[in-house]
Amino acid sequence: MTTRRKLVVGNWKMHGSHAANAELLQGILAARPFAAADVAVCAPFPYLSEVAVTLANSGVAWGAQDVSAHAQGAYTGEVSAAMLQEFGCRFAIVGHSERRAYHGETDQQVADKAQAALSKGLTPIVCVGETLAQREAGETEAVVKRQLSAVIHTLGQCIGEIVVAYEPVWAIGTGRTASPEQAQAVHAVLRAQLAAATARAADMKLLYGGSVKPDNAAILFSQADIDGGLIGGAALKAADFVAIARAAG
Structure with a gap:
């Protein structure tokens, strides 16, 4: 029987400022240690350097919200895995539903980004999830399996090195949460x-994301195959994020 340690990752999305970040990080640091979970935050690119400095040797890891599939070159606006690795980045979120929806990222592009991250020692957090229309049409299983299949085929024997995050699109930022039974399934x-x-x-760690809050985290994290969470809105409030991390056990 496996004894997977929980992982709780905050995804700040496009939020933050020098002052807000400092207050948030200090609140998280003040709550250490986290007995039952590894904890990390994924910040916008301009703040990664200051996050790296603030969290150095703290036991709280940090990551990026995206990474380029390319190693280097004429790709204006892109950030490579090598650049992130140089600063001590641990994680890179790839394939978040907002990237898929707003930037047209395909399953293969997501897989290529995961491969690029792994090539530089970063752990990709690969997001999969269905829309409300897809769930209502009974397509949930087919959709998430298709999304993950591209990553499996691209990474081959390295697939065991990733983290997978199931984030039903209909539950992200909506206040709606998949029931523990729906998420576990x-x-x-x-x-x-x-x-x-x-x-x-x-x-392997499988995370749930989608309106996770302090009052529903414990029941979600207690499911057999849910190993923590990728936290959006609640990750912007230190007290809520800390409570979620502590709900891991």
């Missing part, structure tokens, strides 16, 4: 798909 599907691809599937 999809996580079980993803775990089984990974098990067919790698012997390491039982040790």
Whole structure:
């Protein structure tokens, strides 16, 4: 039986300022140690350097919200995995539904970004999830399996090195949350798909994201295949984020 340690990651999205970031990070640092979970924050690119300095040797990791699929070159506005690695970045979110929807990222582009991250020692947090229309049409399993399949085929034997985050699009920023049973059902599907691809599937972390709050985190994290959360809005308030991290056990 596996003993996967929980992981709670804050995704700040396009929020932040020098003052707000400092207050938020100090609130998180003041709450250490987190006994049952590893904790990380993913900040906007301009703030990564100051986040790296603030969190140095703290036990709280940090990551980026995206990464380029390219190593270098004439790609204005892109940030490479090598650049992030140089600063000590640990995680890179790839394939978030907002990137897929607003920037047209395909399953293969997401897979290529995951591969680029891994090539420089970053851990990609690969996001998958269905829209409300897809859920109502009974397509949830097919959609998330298709999204993850592209990553499995691209990474091959390295698939065991990623983190997967299931984020139903209809629950992101809406206040609606998948029930623990709904979330667990999809996580079980993803775990089984990974098990067919790698012997390491039982040790891989699968996170849930989508309106996770202090009052629902414990029941979500107690599900058999849910190993923590990718937290959006609640990650912007230190007290809420700390409470969610502590709900891991």
